[in-house]
Amino acid sequence: MSNLPSSHELDLTSDEIPDIVIGRLPIYLRALNQMASMGREVTSSRELGEYLGMSSAQIRKDLSHFGGFLSGKQGTGYHVETLRNRLQQVLHVDREWPVAIVGAGYLGHALAHYRGFIPRGFRVVAVFDVDADKIGQKIDGMNVMSVDRIAVEIPTQGIQIAMLAVPVEVAQSVANDLIKAGVRAILNYAPINLAVPEGVHVQYIDPVVELQHMTFYLGA
Amino acid sequence: MSNLPSSHELDLTSDEIPDIVIGRLPIYLRALNQMASMGREVTSSRELGEYLGMSSAQIRKDLSHFGGFLSGKQGTGYHVETLRNRLQQVLHVDREWPVAIVGAGYLGHALAHYRGFIPRGFRVVAVFDVDADKIGQKIDGMNVMSVDRIAVEIPTQGIQIAMLAVPVEVAQSVANDLIKAGVRAILNYAPINLAVPEGVHVQYIDPVVELQHMTFYLGA
DNA sequence: CCTTGTGAACTGATTCACAGCT
DNA sequence: AGCTGTGAATCAGTTCACAAGG
Numbered sequence: 001m002s003n004l005p006s007s008h009e010l011d012l013t014s015d016e017i018p019d020i021v022i023g024r025l026p027i028y029l030r031a032l033n034q035m036a037s038m039g040r041e042v043t044s045s046r047e048l049g050e051y052l053g054m055s056s057a058q059i060r061k062d063l064s065h066f067g068g069f070l071s072g073k074q075g076t077g078y079h080v081e082t083l084r085n086r087l088q089q090v091l092h093v094d095r096e097w098p099v100a101i102v103g104a105g106y107l108g109h110a111l112a113h114y115r116g117f118i119p120r121g122f123r124v125v126a127v128f129d130v131d132a133d134k135i136g137q138k139i140d141g142m143n144v145m146s147v148d149r150i151a152v153e154i155p156t157q158g159i160q161i162a163m164l165a166v167p168v169e170v171a172q173s174v175a176n177d178l179i180k181a182g183v184r185a186i187l188n189y190a191p192i193n194l195a196v197p198e199g200v201h202v203q204y205i206d207p208v209v210e211l212q213h214m215t216f217y218l219g220a
Numbered sequence: 221m222s223n224l225p226s227s228h229e230l231d232l233t234s235d236e237i238p239d240i241v242i243g244r245l246p247i248y249l250r251a252l253n254q255m256a257s258m259g260r261e262v263t264s265s266r267e268l269g270e271y272l273g274m275s276s277a278q279i280r281k282d283l284s285h286f287g288g289f290l291s292g293k294q295g296t297g298y299h300v301e302t303l304r305n306r307l308q309q310v311l312h313v314d315r316e317w318p319v320a321i322v323g324a325g326y327l328g329h330a331l332a333h334y335r336g337f338i339p340r341g342f343r344v345v346a347v348f349d350v351d352a353d354k355i356g357q358k359i360d361g362m363n364v365m366s367v368d369r370i371a372v373e374i375p376t377q378g379i380q381i382a383m384l385a386v387p388v389e390v391a392q393s394v395a396n397d398l399i400k401a402g403v404r405a406i407l408n409y410a411p412i413n414l415a416v417p418e419g420v421h422v423q424y425i426d427p428v429v430e431l432q433h434m435t436f437y438l439g440a
Numbered sequence: 441c442c443t444t445g446t447g448a449a450c451t452g453a454t455t456c457a458c459a460g461c462t
Numbered sequence: 463a464g465c466t467g468t469g470a471a472t473c474a475g476t477t478c479a480c481a482a483g484g
Binding site: 264265266276280281283284287293294295296297298 | 463464465466467468
């Protein structure tokens with residue numbers, strides 16, 4: 001959950017587009033991927049809205065922030081492939097970002113083996129751990145490296161994005177090391193809020209937060 | 221990301237509390253856990269707000285929805301343990317919810333071994349998979365069962381919550397089976413929007429969505 | 441008929457600012 | 463002094479509704 005107002009970079013097209021809108025674009029993109037894989041060539045804000053459980057007006061309004069470039073045709077709708085490409089450009093996933101994983105426990109392994117990163121713009125290129133037993137071990141073709149090598153590997157490989165899969169006790173300190181080495185975006189799986197300097201982006205994944213959100217509604 | 225307006229159950233205390241507020245309560249609870257583990261006995265909306273990167277007014281306003289019962293003392297702040305207990309009651313995690321995992325791949329293993337569920341209100345009690353090779357295998361002391369047994373195990377064990385860690389192709393069909401068996405809340409790790417009947421809650425965890433949210437700001 | 445894109449209206453969320461209590 | 467809890471004000475997000483195009 002991003003509560004902190006994500007610090008907006010100076011991207012020409014970007015500034016003044018609400019963060020909440022940005023947060024929905026990957027969802028639209030995922031839905032378009034799904035439609036493309038089902039052979040659908042065109043769709044509409046109404047169809048997309050029904051599929052995602054939101055209003056068609058919201059989808060049109062969100063997309064209108066990138067005006068002109070969009071492929072909406074009145075009476076017809078959107079060409080799936082064209083809109084998909086456009087959203088990939090907007091989100092800067094019309095390329096492949098190298099990412100690092102820190103923590104080679106069960107979660108680190110799961111992330112390293114996940115086949116869903118490549119087709120959506122990301123490639124795991126490095127795995128780090130503190131544990132001497134794990135260092136040197138091979139995961140999905142990569143050698144697990146000591147966290148000591150963060151300072152050299154991150155800049156060398158031009159890594160700007162890291163996934164934190166370490167125990168909560170060391171999360172902040174590892175995050176500090178990553179940032180010092182040049183990482184600008186962290187996906188944090190540890191159940192703790194990270195303090196990071198201006199310009200560094202953090203997103204949180206904490207299954208318990210999501211479960212507790214639902215148990216509220218499950219009732220007494 | 222929950223775009224669908226989570227259907228609000230009829231819980232006496234609950235209705236008319238905005239879902240966005242509910243979504244922040246687990247974050248507050250997590251911060252209080254952190255403070256408790258650091259030995260802090262009292263805190264304030266200001267301190268909590270600084271820690272979480274949000275305004276103190278928002279925290280007070282959020283907590284005010286559960287008025288009267290709260291432990292805020294003017295001039296002093298909140299007693300950490302008391303507020304923690306109160307939030308656990310509100311979120312219904314002042315008990316232990318049995319949860320099922322479907323999918324015994326790398327992710328299923330990571331979830332099954334995760335030690336962070338128990339102290340926060342959840343216990344994994346069943347793991348299912350389709351793969352004949354995996355069925356019968358032991359994960360963290362539990363036997364992996366065939367998905368065919370969902371229909372019997374879910375009601376028998378009184379499981380209302382499931383975590384979906386299956387390939388995207390089968391996610392919807394497995395979700396249908398779970399719901400038919402009595403599951404009312406699904407934490408979906410598959411990158412697809414699930415269609416579920418009224419009254420069933422879904423939360424999504426998709427790391428790529430979070431990464432793409434950040435790459436927007438990382439720029440061209 | 442069906443669509444998109446968009447200003448205007450509305451709804452909802454956040455912040456302000458202060459009374460009241462410790 | 464420092465704090466909470468809350469109405470009032472402000473700000474932000476969503477929906478409405480329609481002009482214009484297919």
